[in-house]
Amino acid sequence: MTALVETHDLTRRYGSNLALDHLNLTIPEGAIFGFIGPNGAGKTTTMRILTTLLAPTSGEARVAGISVTREPRAVRRLVGFMPDFFGVYDNMKSWEYLDFFGRAYSIPAQRRQQLIGELLALVDLEHKRDEPVMSLSRGMKQRLSLARSMMHDPRLLILDEPASGLDPRARIELRELLKELRAMGKTIMISSHILSELAEMCTHIGIIERGKLLAAGEVQEILRTMRPHRIVEIRVVSGAARAEELLRTHADVLELRREGARAESDDENAPLDDETGPHTLLADFAGDEHALGELLAMLIAAGVRISHFAEQSGDLEDIFLHVTKGVV
């Protein structure tokens, strides 16, 4: 994949406050890139620079190879921005709101009409076409704002905290919408604190803190490299006591837990009884993929019957805490 966004030593100061500190970021074309960081990490600052709303103190940022500082007008044609707050114009109807921005982009009247219809359909707001913007729910306003950011058919969509303040249903709708946009060939950069939300909808993530990029790459790759070791979930239908015995003495099993077991439980050390099963065991496993295959074969050869044997996916929340340990 070629990079649509590239920053090189991007730095921004507000007085003595270093908001971005030599940030080197790459977003491949076609990616949904999740930009994760705690409050004040520098997410909005980065996004404002990429949308040409803010100048960097030093360093370079390019969209499709075009410099945001040298050719801002050309960059603006490529980028759609949805800020973390919804603009005013409350008295306008939904279609008028889009029409207003369409005029600002000098889109001819006839094309504008058609485009407004298409965009309202895309964000599922056709039924609100003639409703005043102020009567829309927060989720609907977000979607209208997203439609607005797409009026000029940008290649890159930059969405600042689009999931904040949305109820779970509106979040799912947003996620579906992002998938659709990706299928349309858009590259999307999205910021959030809601890490587990991003894991499901992003192809790539970058973790930023205090203006520095701590980790970046494909979601699966980050999950793999950032996790110290894998947790294997094993559901045992019969032979649980034998399974536990074998796992406890296995060199690659660093720790073994019974799912649902309480640490203070009296019978924690009593052998597992198949009558009360099936039992789920969680093994903290330090071996590689090959060793994992061997482990399964060994359990089966020992007569243990297993209905489920899988690596826990681990979520971004864990990784985020791991990467930013003690610094947040």
Ligand SMILES: Nc1ncnc2c1ncn2[C@@H]1O[C@H](COP(=O)(O)OP(=O)(O)OP(=O)(O)O)[C@@H](O)[C@H]1O
């Ligand atoms: N206009 C400004 N003037 C002075 N300092 C600013 C300004 N905008 C941002 N900052 C500072 O720059 C740093 C980065 O802020 P930024 O808004 O980019 O972070 P963020 O990751 O988007 O945070 P949040 O998740 O809270 O929106 C913070 O320390 C913030 O206080």
